[in-house]
Amino acid sequence: MTQTPATTAAVKVLPKHARVLIIGGGILGCSVAYHLGKLGWRDIVLLEQGQLTCGTTWHAAGLVGQLHGSHASTEFAKYTVELLNTIEAETGQDPGYRESGSISIATNPERLAELKRKADFASLFDIEAHYLSSEEIERHWPLVNPEGVLGGIFMPRDGSANPIDLTMALAKGARQHEAQLLEGVQVQQVLVEGTCAVGVVTDQGTITAEVVVNCGGMWARALGQQHNVGVPLHACEHYYLVTEPIDALPRDLPVLRSYCDGTYFKEDAGKLLFGFAHHHAKPWATTGIPEPFSFESLPFIEDDVMDVIEMAMKRVPLLEQVGIRTFFNGPESYSYDGQFTLGTAPDLSNYFMLAGLNSTGIQTGPGAGRALAEWIVNGYPALDLSGMDPARCEPFQARDRYLQARCPETLVRTYAMHWPNYQRETARNIRRSPFLP
Numbered sequence: 001m002t003q004t005p006a007t008t009a010a011v012k013v014l015p016k017h018a019r020v021l022i023i024g025g026g027i028l029g030c031s032v033a034y035h036l037g038k039l040g041w042r043d044i045v046l047l048e049q050g051q052l053t054c055g056t057t058w059h060a061a062g063l064v065g066q067l068h069g070s071h072a073s074t075e076f077a078k079y080t081v082e083l084l085n086t087i088e089a090e091t092g093q094d095p096g097y098r099e100s101g102s103i104s105i106a107t108n109p110e111r112l113a114e115l116k117r118k119a120d121f122a123s124l125f126d127i128e129a130h131y132l133s134s135e136e137i138e139r140h141w142p143l144v145n146p147e148g149v150l151g152g153i154f155m156p157r158d159g160s161a162n163p164i165d166l167t168m169a170l171a172k173g174a175r176q177h178e179a180q181l182l183e184g185v186q187v188q189q190v191l192v193e194g195t196c197a198v199g200v201v202t203d204q205g206t207i208t209a210e211v212v213v214n215c216g217g218m219w220a221r222a223l224g225q226q227h228n229v230g231v232p233l234h235a236c237e238h239y240y241l242v243t244e245p246i247d248a249l250p251r252d253l254p255v256l257r258s259y260c261d262g263t264y265f266k267e268d269a270g271k272l273l274f275g276f277a278h279h280h281a282k283p284w285a286t287t288g289i290p291e292p293f294s295f296e297s298l299p300f301i302e303d304d305v306m307d308v309i310e311m312a313m314k315r316v317p318l319l320e321q322v323g324i325r326t327f328f329n330g331p332e333s334y335s336y337d338g339q340f341t342l343g344t345a346p347d348l349s350n351y352f353m354l355a356g357l358n359s360t361g362i363q364t365g366p367g368a369g370r371a372l373a374e375w376i377v378n379g380y381p382a383l384d385l386s387g388m389d390p391a392r393c394e395p396f397q398a399r400d401r402y403l404q405a406r407c408p409e410t411l412v413r414t415y416a417m418h419w420p421n422y423q424r425e426t427a428r429n430i431r432r433s434p435f436l437p
């Protein structure tokens, strides 16, 4: 299903040279361009093969939560909320942020312990988080079925943003800093001399560059493969649904995450948007991403998600009585280990990457883009990003067979308990001892 036709019109004048050449006009590419400009760098060129946001960004549900699995990603998301509250004054573009707060609930004691521990973790970052009893949860979220709910945490400064408006605000800010963001230009090849990236070849000419940044979303891995740069991600099918308008829906409902069911709920202009961490997930485009792929969605296969839809209906029984307006399935990049790919290519200088944000690109993208921009400008990262280092990826971990088996497990485990030292179940027995049968 195509929503908006891709822009393929040729750009009239392509610059010959850029200080930094960014590939990809999703939220991540625009964030890197904006932050490089803010840090005072000029001659920034971003190339987008379709239109800004046309890959994955346009269809995100827009949830913005500040607590994440690592120090770095939590710093990123905390900064995103700061930016969401200030970028309109700077650029004139409203990012559509609604600071509704969020509530995460637990239905088993282990999860409750984890949520309480997360609330403590939040205090390390000066992020506000309060414990709520099940009675308080019902008061804040009157539509919830309280059966089995033991308690939860409330984070008043979380909320939701409009992914397109936020990306356009970053793009506008980047342009205010003189960056050129060009649509309808496809990068065909990254140019390399010796072991150094020196520019790109596009469908409309060549641009030399001092630094090349791969923010190509689910296309980033294929771009990396041209030079044996491992970008360990694969697109997976990711669903959500949006109801018909609901008269009784309070407009100030916080985002609700029911971790044990793997479901989330967001008030969306008088409708309820709900989605989930799937019980079963599928890799998408296993033989390559079809071209063109711009503002596209994927077939909604009810049987693939019926079990989680039922969980959602159980948690919010009103869903059994309302019609569904939108059944959405779109591709998102997941990595094999749930970590981002952020940093430099291990064996190719002046080649940076930011991709594979595991369905958190809207909430962490502004912060992740700032971190990469600081790294480019200063020559080193401003915080410990070692968990996201592209060098962690072994060659086999950037190949189809491994990623198509392992990345869907990352999606399935989105809301899973974070047991220490938990080992993945898929794609096992790849490296075997020669002494074993």
Ligand SMILES: Cc1cc2nc3c(=O)[nH]c(=O)nc-3n(C[C@H](O)[C@H](O)[C@H](O)COP(=O)(O)OP(=O)(O)OC[C@H]3O[C@@H](n4cnc5c(N)ncnc54)[C@H](O)[C@@H]3O)c2cc1C
Binding pocket: 023, 024, 025, 026, 027, 028, 029, 047, 048, 049, 050, 051, 052, 053, 054, 055, 056, 057, 058, 059, 060, 061, 062, 063, 064, 185, 186, 187, 188, 215, 216, 217, 218, 219, 220, 223, 238, 239, 240, 329, 330, 331, 332, 354, 355, 356, 357, 358, 359, 360, 361, 362, 363, 364
């Ligand atoms: C159903 C769904 C719900 C989601 N909900 C949320 C949410 O609630 N909160 C959240 O934080 N995240 C959410 N996400 C995730 C979020 O949408 C992504 O993490 C984010 O949009 C990724 O941004 P990106 O810039 O990496 O990718 P993209 O938006 O895909 O951008 C990459 C761009 O690169 C361009 N490109 C690729 N190759 C080339 C080339 N060779 N030349 C020129 N251009 C090129 C593409 O056309 C594309 O526009 C959701 C995702 C899905 C699918």
